[in-house]
Amino acid sequence: MEKYAEVEDFLKYLSVERGMALNSVWAYGRDLRTFMSHAKKDGRALASVDGQWIQDYLAAVQQEGLSARSATRALSAIKSFFRYLVSTGQIAADRVAEVQSPRLRKSVPGFLELPEITRLIQSVPEDSPVGIRDRAMLELLYGAGLRVTEVCDLSISQLDLENGFVTVIGKGNKERTVPIGRQALKALARYLKEGRANFLNGKHTDRVFLSGRGLGWTRQGIWKWLRAIARSAGMPKTIYPHLIRHTFATHVLSGGADLRSVQELLGHADISTTEIYTHINTPRLRQLHRQYHPRA
Numbered sequence: 001m002e003k004y005a006e007v008e009d010f011l012k013y014l015s016v017e018r019g020m021a022l023n024s025v026w027a028y029g030r031d032l033r034t035f036m037s038h039a040k041k042d043g044r045a046l047a048s049v050d051g052q053w054i055q056d057y058l059a060a061v062q063q064e065g066l067s068a069r070s071a072t073r074a075l076s077a078i079k080s081f082f083r084y085l086v087s088t089g090q091i092a093a094d095r096v097a098e099v100q101s102p103r104l105r106k107s108v109p110g111f112l113e114l115p116e117i118t119r120l121i122q123s124v125p126e127d128s129p130v131g132i133r134d135r136a137m138l139e140l141l142y143g144a145g146l147r148v149t150e151v152c153d154l155s156i157s158q159l160d161l162e163n164g165f166v167t168v169i170g171k172g173n174k175e176r177t178v179p180i181g182r183q184a185l186k187a188l189a190r191y192l193k194e195g196r197a198n199f200l201n202g203k204h205t206d207r208v209f210l211s212g213r214g215l216g217w218t219r220q221g222i223w224k225w226l227r228a229i230a231r232s233a234g235m236p237k238t239i240y241p242h243l244i245r246h247t248f249a250t251h252v253l254s255g256g257a258d259l260r261s262v263q264e265l266l267g268h269a270d271i272s273t274t275e276i277y278t279h280i281n282t283p284r285l286r287q288l289h290r291q292y293h294p295r296a
Contacts, residue, residue, distance in 0.1 A: 004036045006046065010084050019173040023149065023219075031074040032081055034061070046085060050095040054078065072101045109276055110243055111250040116235070117142055123233035130212075132195035134229065136187040137209055137222075140166075141241060143184030145248030145265055147171075148241035152217045155206040161189055170267040178265055249277045 011029050014020040020028075038057055039049060058071045066074070078096060085091045112120070121142065124135045141151060150168040158167045164185055167177045180188070192208075201214035209217055217225075222241055230239035237243075245266070252262055263274040 001030075001033045002037060004033065006085065006090065007032045007036055007081070010081055013084060014080075021149070021171055021173075024171070027073070028077045028080070031077040035074065035078055035081075046082075047091045049082075051099045054096050054099050075099060075101055109246040109250075110237075111247040112237070112239075112243065114251065116237070117244070117247050117251075120230060120233050120235060120239065124229060126190070129195045129198035132187075132191050133199070133209065134225070136184070136191035136195070137225075138229070138244075139184035139187040140180065141244040142248055143181030144178045145245050145252070146178070147245065147267075148219050148222050151209065151241075152219060152222065154208045156192075156208055157206060159188070159208065161185060161192075168267075172269070174267060174269070176264065176267045246277075249274070253277050 007029065010032070011025050014028060015022070015025050035057065038060070039046070042053075044053065054075070058075060061074070062068065062071050079099070082091070082094045082096050086094045121135065121138050124138060125131045126135050137151065140146060141148075144166055146154075146166075146168060147170065150170060154166070154168065160166070161180075164180050164182075165177050166180055167175060169175055188208075196208075196210065199210035199212065199214055203214040205214070205216070207216040211217060211221065219241075226239055226241055226244075230237075249262055249266060252265065253259070257265075259271060259274055262277065263271050266274060268274045
């Protein structure tokens with residue numbers, strides 16, 4: 001896809017000055033290059049792009065197959081881009097700021113029931129360095145609710161096994177400290193003592209989880225790894241890393257944690273993001289209502 005100087009400068013600004021995560025910068029770049037391509041074909045200079053043109057553009061790309069959710073994300077990128085253009089003096093006025101985003105119904109996240117996540121974890125035999133490593137990775141994903149990139153980037157210095165915590169750098173370079181479950185602590189301690197050295201291959205690295213070549217993991221690598229484990233376990237559901245995070249949040253809430261605490265554990269900037277998990281707590285809410293309401 002063709003690159004545009006204005007977009008590339010904006011992406012550099014997001015990465016360097018705003019500290020935006022690489023995955024988010026990549027998504028912004030994809031959306032904005034598509035937008036610039038359409039504007040170029042239409043003979044539109046950035047200064048002449050207005051709200052009506054943006055609405056027509058979004059309608060066009062949705063007709064080409066873009067989902068409403070993706071169109072909303074693209075509009076967010078375009079708005080940020082135009083604010084940047086105004087702030088840097090590249091255009092005189094922001095004529096797209098008032099374009100309204102469609103209100104989207106938040107989908108209910110999928111999750112694994114306790115017997116399912118237990119089956120997945122216990123399907124990994126701990127009779128080899130690979131098995132010890134894989135069990136530790138699975139236990140940490142479920143036991144701390146980490147994002148896949150947080151697991152990929154995790155370094156030994158971020159682990160505090162003595163006190164049972166891990167400190168991670170999440171979205172927007174925000175740091176948070178999360179407690180680690182007992183089983184995850186046990187699996188991590190064993191991996192660091194018995195398994196990790198088998199993957200170093202003479203290399204020196206602070207990364208916790210290493211591939212067979214002594215390198216850190218990638219997001220795509222963990223996706224493929226988890227799918228392979230799920231297939232071996234005979235799991236009928238499609239298993240992916242964020243499903244394990246959903247499962248962590250679901251089970252913590254079901255166990256009685258309050259929404260604010262779960263927000264902190266997950267590293268959500270806005271509690272409305274955490275509220276999507278409240279669907280799972282309906283039985284507990286009913287129980288609490290019956291227990292404490294005078295007319296229940």
